[in-house]
Amino acid sequence: MTEIICGTAVVIAIFALAAAVWNRHRAKRILKNLDRMLDAAMAGTFTEQDFDESLLSAVESRFAHYLAANAVSAQKLQEEKDKIKTLIADISHQTKTPVANILLYTQLLSEQELSPEGRDCAAALEGQVEKLRALVDALVKTSRLETGILALHPKAGPLAPMLEEAVAQFIPKAAEKGITLTLIPTDTSAVFDPKWTAEAVCNLLDNAVKYTPSGGTVTVEVISYQMFCRVNVTDNGPGIPESERAKVFQRFYRSPAAYETEGVGIGLYLARQIAEGQGGCIKVSSRPGRGCCFSIYLPRS
Amino acid sequence: MAILETRGLRKIYGSGDTEVRALDGVDLAVEKGEFAAVVGTSGSGKSTLLHMLGGLDRPTSGSVTVDGRELSTLKDEELTIFRRRKIGFVFQNYNLVPVLNVYENIVLPIQLDGGQPDKGYTDQIIETLGLQSKLKNLPNNLSGGQQQRVAIARALAAKPAIILADEPTGNLDSRTSQDVMSLLKVTSQRFAQTIVMITHNEEIAQMADRIIRIEDGRIVVRG
Numbered sequence: 001m002t003e004i005i006c007g008t009a010v011v012i013a014i015f016a017l018a019a020a021v022w023n024r025h026r027a028k029r030i031l032k033n034l035d036r037m038l039d040a041a042m043a044g045t046f047t048e049q050d051f052d053e054s055l056l057s058a059v060e061s062r063f064a065h066y067l068a069a070n071a072v073s074a075q076k077l078q079e080e081k082d083k084i085k086t087l088i089a090d091i092s093h094q095t096k097t098p099v100a101n102i103l104l105y106t107q108l109l110s111e112q113e114l115s116p117e118g119r120d121c122a123a124a125l126e127g128q129v130e131k132l133r134a135l136v137d138a139l140v141k142t143s144r145l146e147t148g149i150l151a152l153h154p155k156a157g158p159l160a161p162m163l164e165e166a167v168a169q170f171i172p173k174a175a176e177k178g179i180t181l182t183l184i185p186t187d188t189s190a191v192f193d194p195k196w197t198a199e200a201v202c203n204l205l206d207n208a209v210k211y212t213p214s215g216g217t218v219t220v221e222v223i224s225y226q227m228f229c230r231v232n233v234t235d236n237g238p239g240i241p242e243s244e245r246a247k248v249f250q251r252f253y254r255s256p257a258a259y260e261t262e263g264v265g266i267g268l269y270l271a272r273q274i275a276e277g278q279g280g281c282i283k284v285s286s287r288p289g290r291g292c293c294f295s296i297y298l299p300r301s
Numbered sequence: 302m303a304i305l306e307t308r309g310l311r312k313i314y315g316s317g318d319t320e321v322r323a324l325d326g327v328d329l330a331v332e333k334g335e336f337a338a339v340v341g342t343s344g345s346g347k348s349t350l351l352h353m354l355g356g357l358d359r360p361t362s363g364s365v366t367v368d369g370r371e372l373s374t375l376k377d378e379e380l381t382i383f384r385r386r387k388i389g390f391v392f393q394n395y396n397l398v399p400v401l402n403v404y405e406n407i408v409l410p411i412q413l414d415g416g417q418p419d420k421g422y423t424d425q426i427i428e429t430l431g432l433q434s435k436l437k438n439l440p441n442n443l444s445g446g447q448q449q450r451v452a453i454a455r456a457l458a459a460k461p462a463i464i465l466a467d468e469p470t471g472n473l474d475s476r477t478s479q480d481v482m483s484l485l486k487v488t489s490q491r492f493a494q495t496i497v498m499i500t501h502n503e504e505i506a507q508m509a510d511r512i513i514r515i516e517d518g519r520i521v522v523r524g
Contacts, residue, residue, distance in 0.1 A: 039417060225476050226446065227431055228483040243522075246510045279429075281486040285507040297483045301431075 030056055041067055085147045092139040099136055103129045138266040141199070142251075145273050152193040154278040156301070159222055159231065160186055162194045166201040167220055170209055178214035181205075186222035188229050190298040192278055197298070200274040200282075203267035204233040204294045210261055212237035212291070228280065228297045236291035245284055271296070303330035303366075304495050305354065305463050310363035312349050312518075323349040324360070325518035331463070336489040336496045338509035343501060346518040348467065351499045355388050355465045356380050368462035385414060389456030389464040393471035395448040397440040403451050404436040410459040418458065426457050429491060430484055446477035450484060457488060466498040470505055482508040 033056060040046040041063070048064050050057040106129055110122045145152075167183045174181040201220070208218040212235045221232045240248060240255065247253045249272045254265040268282075271294075275282040279299045286292030310327040313320060323346045331337050341347040352358040353365055356372045365372045368387055375383055389410075390396075397406050407427070408418040427433055430450045440448050449469060456464045469485065470478035486508050489496050498509060506512050514521045 042419065223479075225480045225483075227480045230479065230483075242512060245507075245512075276487075276490050279487060279491075281483060281490065281508075283486070283508050285504070297486075 037063060085143065089143040089147055092136055092143055095136050096140065099133050103133060138270055142270050142273060145277065152196055152277045154191045154193050156189060156191050158189050162198050163201065163220055166198045166205060169202060170205045174209050174218065177209065179209055179212055180217045182219045184221040188222045188224040190229050190300050192298045196274045200271040200296060201231060203271045206267060208233055208235040227300060229300055231296045232293055234293040239286040239288040239290055239292045240284060241288050248284065304333045304368055305331040306366045308364050310353060311361045312353065313361045322518050327520055329520065331495060331497055333495055334493040336486060336510045337513055338498045338500060338506035339513045339515055340500060340506045341515035345515045347499045347515050350515065351465055351467050354497060355390060356384050385410060387462040389459060389461035391452050391456050391464060391466040391469045393468040395452045397448055397451055399440055402437050402439055403432060406451055407454045407458050410455060423458050426454050429488055430454050445473050446480055449481050453484060457492060457494060463495045463497060466496060468500055469498060478505060
């Protein structure tokens with residue numbers, strides 16, 4: 001009798017064990033399948049494998065729905081973004097001509113016989129229109145860069161010609177203010193888009209000349225490392241407090257200390273876009289009261 | 302939303318007369334995609350802070366939240382796995398595995414987790430860091446700067462929520478440091494990777510988007 005009970009117990013135990021092993025095996029197989037599904041989803045190659053009455057097949061089907069819905073909303077989001085960018089591009093492009101016309105008529109107005117008050121107004125008008133024009137120009141450039149209408153085309157070449165051209169543009173302005181502007185000769189090569197990089201360097205030079213008091217110095221220098229080279233624009237102007245150093249690269253940021261000076265706060269933003277767009281970066285280091293140094297890092301290969 | 306946040310973080314070693322307040326109430330928030338540098342002299346508490354942020358040590362009081370999880374609620378084993386998945390480390394001495402080649406080192410954290418490396422993403426990282434021609438090399442055959450680039454690639458490949466870099470240029474000469482820092486900055490931009498870097502070097506710190514200063518276990522603000 002006891003033998004029968006024992007025997008049954010052993011048989012039950014074996015069955016239980018087998019069931020446990022089988023269950024474990026099945027659970028593992030399902031998890032492996034799920035893992036495979038997720039891998040495929042991340043790689044963007046997910047398709048439904050099984051079509052049967054199992055729960056896994058149902059999960060697969062629901063997962064496919066979810067991925068499809070997700071793809072649609074991502075696409076919608078992208079479309080929205082594109083719409084906004086296009087809008088900015090259109091607005092800035094469409095305002096270019098009227099602004100140019102206002103500037104022209106303002107200049108014509110200044111040439112007329114005017115009362116002293118009228119002359120003051122015309123001069124103020126011209127100043128404001130110039131500012132607006134600079135803003136619209138910069139907006140057109142950034143929006144074109146952002147929408148990819150204008151792409152950066154970095155190619156290997158020497159930095160010297162681009163820098164010489166950029167510095168030459170600011171020699172008159174610097175001389176007028178009594179600032180010594182120096183370009184330290186360099187034979188370094190880098191991978192960059194000459195036109196746009198010149199634009200970025202010009203924006204840095206424009207700031208340096210604008211904020212450095214007369215009698216100051218502005219120096220352009222290239223330092224070369226193994227993977228990157230660095231274009232430094234150093235001035236001995238008022239410098240930038242540490243709390244503002246990251247903010248100066250934001251669009252439309254103007255330092256409270258710079259309200260008196262002309263500008264709209266887009267030059268450094270554009271310079272950063274240009275540096276980042278060609279696999280480089282931009283940074284500023286500064287000691288308040290001693291000046292600051294803006295550096296554009298460009299890849300060398 | 303902050304991806305890394307500390308509240309009232311304190312770490313006190315010893316007690317009574319020998320009590321040392323390594324961290325004395327640190328409130329810090331780092332946004333997603335931000336590249337922040339923590340600067341302080343030796344003994345300021347910056348390394349202690351990094352250990353707390355990375356879950357390598359537990360605070361006396363206060364909390365550290367990484368990607369929505371408070372580290373103190375995790376058990377030791379959970380914390381180990383959390384670290385592997387969510388936090389990438391870059392150390393001063395690179396910490397590469399000497400018997401594995403460059404590629405194997407880069408994908409090691411992913412494989413430890415039983416995952417498959419995302420080929421497209423890893424390739425992109427390798428290219429950004431200029432390591433294409435070095436993949437079969439062993440770490441010992443590389444220069445310090447190259448080894449640190451491999452360490453950065455390894456930290457990036459697992460797509461962690463944050464990368465913690467402890468004096469990443471500490472063993473490098475100043476020229477190579479500039480390269481490594483530029484790469485950290487470029488990768489933080491390109492992969493929207495949040496990076497918190499500890500350093501005592503002002504020049505190095507200026508590469509970051511934001512500088513956090515720590516003195517005597519407290520964050521100080523300088524204008």
